Amino acid sequence: MKNNKKFEENVQIDEILEKYDRESTYRKKLGKWGWIVMFLAVSLTLFHLYTGYRGAFEARIQGPIHLGTALGLIFLLYPIKKGMQRKQHGVPWYDVLLAFIALSVGYYNVIFYNELVNERIIFGYNTPDYIVATLGVLLVLEATRRCVGLPIVIVAGAALLYALFGNFIPTKLFAHGGFSWGELTTSLYLTAKGIYSTPIQVSSTFIFLFLLFGVMLIKTGVGQFFNDLAFALTGRFTGGQAKAAVVASSLQGMVSGSSVANTVGSGSFTIPMMKKAGYKPEFAAATEASASTGGQIMPPIMGAAAFIMATYTETPYSQIMLAAMIPAILYFLGVFLGVHFESKKLGIVGVSKDKLPNFKKLMIERGYLILPLVVIFVTLLSGKTAARAALIAILVSFLVSLIRKENRMTPLDLINVFEEGARVALPVIAACGSAGIIVGVVAQTGLGGRIADGIIALGAGNLILTLFFTMIACLILGMGLPTTANYVITATMAAPALILGLDVPVLAAHMFVFYFGIVADITPPVCLAAYAGAGLARANPFMTGVTAFKLATAAYIIPYIFVMNPQLLLIDYKPLLLVIGVATAILGMIGISSAMVGYLIRKTYLWERVALAVGGLCLITPNQIVDIAGIVIIVAILFIQSRRPQEARGMDHVSLSQ
Incomplete structure (x- = not known):
């Protein structure tokens, strides 16, 4: 009976993830193709471990291997239409063909690297180059549609149309000379100016390894430890059940970079518990969604976009991590305060101490599980590269797993972790590829500067107005785009308006757009994290979104605070003024x-x-x-x-x- 109940809960979780998280709509019943998927996925992981240790290859070799292998895996794992993953057994012939073409097109850049870098500059591109470039661009868009969703493909498609037909635009502000299809696709796919620009470069060096570290850490049993630790710390206080959910989600957010996945993963445990304590279903779901969404701004492992920010702003990731510390604490404090006041209003008390985990005993028995996080934090602060820090943390995670028998990784477990690490990275890689198309078009057409000028003009030179319009743009884009793509677009188009037009510090401007791209997941009317929580709580989805917005309202103010007071990002700060600013x-x-x-x-x-x-x-x-x-x-x-x-x-x- 107990096993049946557990099975039903797992089925419900899978259904909710597939409904609200496009990344979870992959095929589970691969049949004989499962071996091919395992081989490609494990090979991709081993490639990144190798280059993380010895150093990355040149961008136009590292990127194509990274993206080409990922595209092949996407076509084998993700069906052409959402929902077909439950009906299909194995992989249909047309997806096998697309996977083969994607691998071939991706490795074309590697095989003909010398010719593309040297000869094509003098003699120009040939017919095979044009065919490969066309296929490459189209396959990136189709792969992104399958595992990320249609909105980002629409934005990238609009960028392509703008590049092709910019000469027909009547207004001088956005008009440009226009490009031919051959010029555009070869520039986007056969150079480092488009698809293989910064997003894929960062994805192929840092992001993949940090995602693998997250998978490794989860396998050590750290998730349950975080839940128990949260209850030990907050369970006995007013509204302890909801406060524990906030703390647990903030801790798990350091590992999981997905708002929806974090909401469903933590919420399957915390939401029923909050409902039982007396909270309305909408409030229980909103609490979990609000806390889980903040995971992407929680150091040391933030959302994938944070690594791209480090490259865009030419700031070491260790400094990005430190800069995000106070805003992250303020974010979770804002949600925590909302929970506290609601609990006081309803008269919901905490859990009796005898029913809670013992903090001292918990730390003695399982405190070692936080060692990988401590290691990655210290390693980054010591000045080592993000890739090297991730490698060391992965090794420590494996060693930590050996301590307790129930979490000990065997060689087969390690292979499964390598496969899952690659699978988790696929949507991020696809999003970075499509974001590269947008970046390439923006760079070639000068669109970024034009939009920045437009935002400045719209804000009439007023900082608050310009910040407000930038926030709205981030929230609108965030309703359909993953955080990584949202950040890339707004960092290219909106952040320059704040930096050049209003003298906002570079890091503060980029952190502002990064922040609002994340909280879009709990901003109505399209708030996927809140909707996922509502599915678990059997609550009204829209009212859950409204409640999440209310809970995190104070958090919407934080980006304005650190733009106007950059000391909160530890930019040229003075200790006394920093304390006053935080207070x-x-x-x-x-x-x-x-x-x-x-x-x-x-x-x-x-x-x-x-x-x-x-x-x-x-x-x-x-x-x-x-x-x-x-x-x-x-x-x-x-x-x-x-x-x-x-x-x-x-x-x-x-x-x-x-």
Whole structure:
């Protein structure tokens, strides 16, 4: 009976993942082709381990091997239409053919590397080059459609049309001379200016290894350890079940880079528990979605786009990681505050201490599981490259798995991990390939500069207005694009408007667009992480999205704070001013979170909610007078509520200190 229940839960999780996470729609019943998939996947992983150790090949060799093998795997694993993976057994002949062509086209760049680099510059491209370039571009788009989704393909397709027919655009702002199909495709596929530009270069050197590390770490049993640790730390306090979900998701977010996968993985355990404690299904799902979405901004392993940011901004990844630390803590604190105020409002208390894991015992028995994360953090800070840090962490993860018998990796387990590591990387590789098409078009047509000028003009030179329009663009793109592609596009088009037009520090501008590309997953009307959580909770999807937005409202303010006060990103900071900046940001989030939930230490009246929101917003600007005004407003509401008669408290019998 227990096994049947577990089986039903796993089926439900798979169905939700396949519905909301395009990356999970791969074939499970491969038949004899499973051996070919395993061979290609393990070979791809071994290639990256080798180049991570000895150093990467030249970009136009490393990239084609990386992308070409990935495209072959995508056509073998992902069906032409979503849903067919459940009906098909084996791989249809046309996908086998496409996989073979994709591998051939990918390795064409490697086999004819010398000719493409030397002879073609003098004598020009030949007919086979044009055919291969055309096939390469089309196969990248089709592979991306299968494992990532249609929206990014539409954007890349629009970029191609713009490059081809830019000479027909009437307005001078966006018009250009136009390119022929041959010029465009050879530039995009046979040089390092398009598909093999920065996104694929970073994917083929850093990102793959970090994704493999995440898979290795999960195999050590760290997920359950994080859940137990979260309950040991927060379970006994007000709303302990929901607070534990936030903490557990923040910890697991350091390993998983997918909002939807993190929501479903953690939520299968935390959401039923929150519902049982007395939370509405919508709130339980929203809490998990909001916390899980923040995983991509949680160091040391952030979303794949963070590695591309390091290259774009010419900043070591270790510095990116440190810069993201305070915003990440503030993000999860914002969600944590929303959960706290809602729990106080509902009168939901924590779990009795005797039912919770013992923190000391937990750390003694399984504390060693966090060693790989400590190692990768320290290794990055020591100045080693991201690839070398990932390699060392992968080795430590394997050694850690040997300590307990139930998590010990055998040679067969290691092969399975290598295969899964490659499979997990496929959607990221495809997204980076399509993003490269967009980058190539933007670079060749000068579109990025034109859009940056347009954003500056639209914002009329006002920083807040320009930030607002940039935020809207990021959120709209984020509704359909994966974070990596979203970041690449906005970093190319929107970030320059902030940097060149308004003197925003480079890292702050890039972190701003990166941040809002991520929170798009919990921003209505299209908020896939919230919808996935709603599927687990059997809740109303749209209301779950609205609740997630309310829970994380304070978090939407954080990017504005660090743009106006770059010290929060540890840019030219002074310790005292940094402490003041963090303190005012926390107070501001308290005001905004309590205003959205309708509770501070008592249920709030409408005018109190408005005042708290105003006070919170006053605290986001690094201006002493405005900050003081915000503090006075929040303290005044706190004093007024503390003087309110006891009867007005309702069920809020647990102290705020909890």
